[in-house]
Structure formats: structure tokens, C-alpha cells
Amino acid sequence: MEKDSFLNVLNRSITYIILIVLLIFTLFPFYIVLLMAFKTPSETFASFYALPKTLYIDNIIKAWNMMHFTTALFNSLFITVTSTIVIVIVTSLAGYAIARKNTIFYNILYIIFIAGLTIPFQVTMVPLYKLGKTFGLVNNYYGIIFIYACLAVQSSVFLYTGFVKTVPRELEEAAFIDGCSFFRTFWQIVFPLLKPVTSTVIIINALYIWNDFLLPLIWIQKTSMMTIPLMQYNFYGEYNTNLNLAFAGFLLALIPIAIFYFLMQGQIVKGITAGAVKG
Amino acid sequence: MNLILKLRLKNRTKRELWYFIFVLPALIMFIFAVVIPLIQGFYYSFTNWDGVSRTYNYIGMRNFINLIHDKNFYITLINTLKFAILATILENILGLLLALVLDTSIKGKHFFRTLFFLPTVITPILAGFIWSRIYDSAIPKLFSIFGINDILSPLGNAKLALYGVVLIQIWLGAGFAMIIYIAGLQGIPGELLESSRVDGANTLQQIWSIKLPLLAPAITINFVSIAIQCLKIFDIVFVATSGGPGYSTETIAMLIYQRAFGDNIAGYSTAIGVVFFFIILFVSLIQIVVLRKREVEL
Numbered sequence: 001m002e003k004d005s006f007l008n009v010l011n012r013s014i015t016y017i018i019l020i021v022l023l024i025f026t027l028f029p030f031y032i033v034l035l036m037a038f039k040t041p042s043e044t045f046a047s048f049y050a051l052p053k054t055l056y057i058d059n060i061i062k063a064w065n066m067m068h069f070t071t072a073l074f075n076s077l078f079i080t081v082t083s084t085i086v087i088v089i090v091t092s093l094a095g096y097a098i099a100r101k102n103t104i105f106y107n108i109l110y111i112i113f114i115a116g117l118t119i120p121f122q123v124t125m126v127p128l129y130k131l132g133k134t135f136g137l138v139n140n141y142y143g144i145i146f147i148y149a150c151l152a153v154q155s156s157v158f159l160y161t162g163f164v165k166t167v168p169r170e171l172e173e174a175a176f177i178d179g180c181s182f183f184r185t186f187w188q189i190v191f192p193l194l195k196p197v198t199s200t201v202i203i204i205n206a207l208y209i210w211n212d213f214l215l216p217l218i219w220i221q222k223t224s225m226m227t228i229p230l231m232q233y234n235f236y237g238e239y240n241t242n243l244n245l246a247f248a249g250f251l252l253a254l255i256p257i258a259i260f261y262f263l264m265q266g267q268i269v270k271g272i273t274a275g276a277v278k279g
Numbered sequence: 280m281n282l283i284l285k286l287r288l289k290n291r292t293k294r295e296l297w298y299f300i301f302v303l304p305a306l307i308m309f310i311f312a313v314v315i316p317l318i319q320g321f322y323y324s325f326t327n328w329d330g331v332s333r334t335y336n337y338i339g340m341r342n343f344i345n346l347i348h349d350k351n352f353y354i355t356l357i358n359t360l361k362f363a364i365l366a367t368i369l370e371n372i373l374g375l376l377l378a379l380v381l382d383t384s385i386k387g388k389h390f391f392r393t394l395f396f397l398p399t400v401i402t403p404i405l406a407g408f409i410w411s412r413i414y415d416s417a418i419p420k421l422f423s424i425f426g427i428n429d430i431l432s433p434l435g436n437a438k439l440a441l442y443g444v445v446l447i448q449i450w451l452g453a454g455f456a457m458i459i460y461i462a463g464l465q466g467i468p469g470e471l472l473e474s475s476r477v478d479g480a481n482t483l484q485q486i487w488s489i490k491l492p493l494l495a496p497a498i499t500i501n502f503v504s505i506a507i508q509c510l511k512i513f514d515i516v517f518v519a520t521s522g523g524p525g526y527s528t529e530t531i532a533m534l535i536y537q538r539a540f541g542d543n544i545a546g547y548s549t550a551i552g553v554v555f556f557f558i559i560l561f562v563s564l565i566q567i568v569v570l571r572k573r574e575v576e577l
Binding site (some may be wrong): 011012015016020022023025026028029030032033048067090091093094097098100101102108109112113116118119120121122123124125126127128129130146147149150153154157164176180184186207210211214218221223228229232233234236243246248250253254257258260261262265268269272273276 | 292293294297298299302304305306308309311312313314315316317318319323328373376377381383385389392393394395396397398400401402403404405406408409410412413416417420421422450454455458459462482500506510511513514515518531532535536539540545548550552553555556559561563
């Protein structure tokens with residue numbers, strides 16, 4: 001339909017040029033991380049941008065130990081996975097109840113939840129910390145998992161409510177008539193139908209919790225409990241002078257996210273779009 | 280007959296109970312971690328609580344009065360606003376550009392989209408660390424290859440540091456804006472574009488007269504969410520510059536943290552928090568009103 005006129009070729013070329021430039025801008029930091037992580041300091045000093053002669057993995061091993069990476073990885077995984085599971089359970093139940101019970105009480109609840117989304121964390125973080133200390137939630141796994149779940153209620157209930165409203169009631173009604181208990185009806189019939197929004201909720205929350213820094217910063221002081229971001233921050237000073245070591249540390253922290261991203265990237269894009277558009 | 284009605288009622292009340300039980304955990308958690316701290320925050324802002332001791336005194340509006348006279352607060356306020364405005368606009372431009380480029384007939388769209396979105400899922404503090412090291416090592420080396428020596432990291436210069444941080448934020452967030460714009464562009468009917476081609480429109484005209492107007496909802500979403508996120512910015516600034524040099528990159532979020540956990544004047548910190556809350560609310564409302572109007576007209 002379009003002839004390959006000069007204008008078209010020009011168009012195409014400009015498009016490709018823009019694309020390549022932006023790609024370089026986007027990937028440049030990752031390239032540097034990989035480049036630096038595998039070089040020795042003397043190689044770097046000799047020539048910054050030259051490719052490493054061999055894959056020098058000493059930096060990575062040293063960084064791993066300095067960052068207590070095994071511990072950090074476990075903590076991040078444990079906290080993220082557990083929090084996400086709790087969030088899915090608590091918010092799907094609440095979202096379902098609010099969507100099905102269209103009375104004033106539940107509608108007001110819904111509005112209050114949404115209003116909570118406008119509150120920045122900084123406003124509540126100091127009293128929350130005090131509250132946490134009072135109840136012994138600070139510096140322990142269950143405390144921080146509990147807090148993450150609490151903070152996620154607003155956005156995730158909103159997502160579930162919206163979705164449940166689009167699910168026809170007939171299936172639940174049929175189950176009730178057949179004598180199925182309320183609780184079982186939800187878990188065995190309704191919940192499986194909620195897979196799309198559940199995946200959105202999982203992805204949004206998992207990404208947020210894994211990458212979160214502020215809450216762990218004020219909540220966790222024990223090294224044995226630190227998540228990857230917090231560990232990175234605390235031990236950053238120790239390899240400040242050795243550039244290669246520093247970048248090796250960054251590489252370690254990047255790998256889990258990169259793996260998760262490349263495996264799930266279709267879902268992630270869908271999830272984030274859905275979450276943002278609904279908001 | 281009576282028995283059936285009784286059973287129906289029993290079932291109905293049982294159901295009511297279940298609905299309530301379902302909503303209870305979320306409600307309790309929400310009240311515990313959001314409502315109570317919020318109310319406490321408002322309360323503490325009228326006291327001189329230092330964050331640790333059990334005793335504190337009611338000091339009325341003193342925190343807020345001090346806030347009005349606090350030079351540092353105004354500096355951070357301006358920093359935060361400058362950062363938010365620059366970062367929001369530039370992120371959106373970059374995101375839009377990426378989306379438009381990927382909306383053409385080039386091959387490998389999916390591949391490029393995946394790569395462009397990658398920075399968005401990276402931990403913000405990691406991005407801050409990586410970029411700050413790149414600023415003081417890779418970039419100067421890059422310039423010296425081209426013969427330009429003595430280039431220093433912008434983060435060490437009080438005048439440039441803020442822009443250096445803005446760049447990190449753009450790198451981090453453009454992918455998010457891009458995704459939303461791509462979704463918006465995919466909603467534009469192909470016939471519209473084809474018929475405009477037949478009518479002789481070139482690519483730029485198409486973008487300006489068709490794509491942009493129809494992207495108005497996506498623009499609203501992007502501007503509002505990115506602006507809110509940028510106003511609250513903490514992670515990347517905290518690790519890249521710690522608010523320095525001087526106070527040139529200190530943001531409100533950092534000030535709140537510093538006053539509470541560094542200077543131990545939690546009452547004052549919550550007062551800043553309260554003001555911060557209203558600032559965000561105000562900015563968001565204005566944006567929504569202005570941008571929504573554009574949507575309706577088109």
C-alpha cells in the first residue's frame with residue numbers, strides 16, 4: 001500500500017535511529033554493571049571500557065559474602081512471598097464481600113479504603129513505627145509481613161472489588177442451593193474465577209515489596225533479617241573504593257529481579273497496566 | 280411453611296455474618312496500619328514528641344509556625360517541586376516517544392518493549408547506587424575518550440545534582456509511562472489512521488491530530504500517577520546524594536525521615552508529614568481537574 005518513497009525511507013531511518021539511541025540509554029547502566037563486575041581493578045585502571053580478559057568472578061564471591069547475600073536473598077524471598085500470599089487471601093475475601101454486599105456500610109468501607117490510597121507513607125510511618133514497637137512487631141518477620149499486608153489492603157481490595165462485580169452471581173447462588181457452605185463456595189467456585197485479578201495483585205505487590213526500601217529501613221535493624229535493598233544500603237560503604245566490587249554487588253542484587261522479570265514479563269506488563277488504569 | 284421461612288432467615292443471617300467475617304481482617308489491618316497512625320500523626324504534630332520518650336507536651340500550632348519559618352523546609356519544597364515537575368514531564372515525553380516509535384511497523388516490537396520496560400522493575404535504590412557510580416566513573420571516562428577531560432559527576436555539584444537525580448528517575452520511570460501509552464495507542468482504531476493516510480496525512484500530522492488527542496486518558500493516568508510518585512521520591516535521592524551537596528537534592532520525604540529518625544523531633548516531622556499530605560492531595564486534584572477537562576472536550 002505504501003510505496004518506498006524517499007520520505008518513507010527517511011521516516012523509517014529516523015525511527016530506527018531514535019530507537020537505537022534510546023536503547024543505548026536504557027541498557028547502558030546494565031552494560032556497565034556487567035562489564036565492571038567481571039574485571040579486576042587493575043584491568044579497570046588500565047582501560048575502563050575494555051572487555052574483561054577472563055570472567056573474573058572473585059568480585060562476585062567477595063561481594064556475596066560481604067553482603068551476606070544468602071541471608072538477604074532468603075529474607076527478601078520469604079517476606080515477599082509470605083506477604084503476597086497473606087495479601088491475596090485477606091484482600092480477595094474483603095473485595096468479594098464488598099462487591100456482593102451493596103449496602104451503605106460496605107460502600108462506605110470501600111470509599112475509606114480508596115481514600116487511604118492518597119495518604120503517603122511518610123505521613124504515617126513515624127506513628128506506625130511507634131505502634132509496631134509497642135506491639136513487638138519490629139525486627140521480626142511476622143511484624144513486617146503483617147505491616148506489608150496492612151498497607152496493601154487499600155489498592156488490592158479496590159482491584160478485587162472491581163473484578164468481582166463483573167462475575168455473575170449465578171454460580172454462587174447455584175452452589176448455595178446445592179448446600180455448599182459460604183466459605184467453601186468462595187474458595188472453590190469464586191476464587192478460581194478471579195485468576196486474572198489475582199495475578200495482577202500478586203505482581204504489583206510482589207514487585208513493590210521486593211523493591212521496597214523505606215519500610216525495611218525503619219523497621220529492621222537486625223542484620224540477619226535484612227532484605228536485599230537494605231543489605232545493599234548498609235554494606236555499600238564497605239566497598240566504596242573498589243569499583244569492581246561495588247558493581248559486583250549491584251549485579252548480585254539485580255539478578256533475582258532480572259530473572260523474575262524475563263520469566264514473567266508478559267504478566268508484569270499486563271498487571272501493571274491493569275493496576276494503573278483502574279486507579 | 281413456618282419452618283422454611285425460619286430456615287431462610289437463618290441462612291440469610293448466616294450469610295450476613297460471613298460477609299462481615301470476610302471483610303473483617305482487611306478492615307482491622309487497615310485501621311491498625313493506616314487509620315490509627317494517621318490520626319496519631321495528626322495528634323503528634325501538635326506536640327513536641329521526640330519519637331522515643333514516653334512523655335511529650337502539647338504545644339499547639341508551634342510546630343506549624345516553626346515550619347513556616349523553616350528555611351530548610353522551603354528549600355526542600357522547591358527541590359521536590361522542581362524534581363517532580365521536571366521528572367514528570369520528561370518521563371512522559373520519553374515514554375510517549377518510546378510508545379510512538381514502537382507503534383510503527385518495525386520488527387521486534389515485543390523485544391524492544393521488554394528491554395525498555397526493564398529499568399522500571401529495578402529496585403530504585405539499586406538504580407540510585409548504579410547511576411551514582413556511573414556518574415563518577417563511566418561518564419567521565421566516556422568523555423575523556425573523546426578528549427573532554429575534567430568532567431565530574433553532576434551529583435557533586437550543588438547546581439547540577441538535582442538534574443542528575445532527575446535523569447536517574449527518568450531512566451527508571453520512562454518504561455512505565457511507555458507501557459500506559461502503548462496500551463492507549465492500541466486502543467486507537469486502525470481505520471482512523473488508514474483513512475487519514477489516504478487523505479494525505481504524514482506521520483507527524485497523524486501523531487499530532489489523531490494519536491495525541493485520543494491519548495488524553497492515558498496522559499491523565501501517567502501525569503497524575505508519576506507526579507504523585509515523584510513528589511514522594513525518597514529512595515534514589517537517599518542513596519545517590521543523601522540530599523547533598525548542601526541541601527540541593529533534599530526532598531520532603533527525606534526531610535520527614537531525617538527529622539524523625541535523625542534529629543529526633545518526631546512531632547515536627549509529623550507536622551511536615553501532615554502538610555506534605557495536603558500538598559500531594561492539592562497537586563493531584565488540580566492535575567485531575569485540568570487533565571480530565573481535556574479528556575471530555577475531545
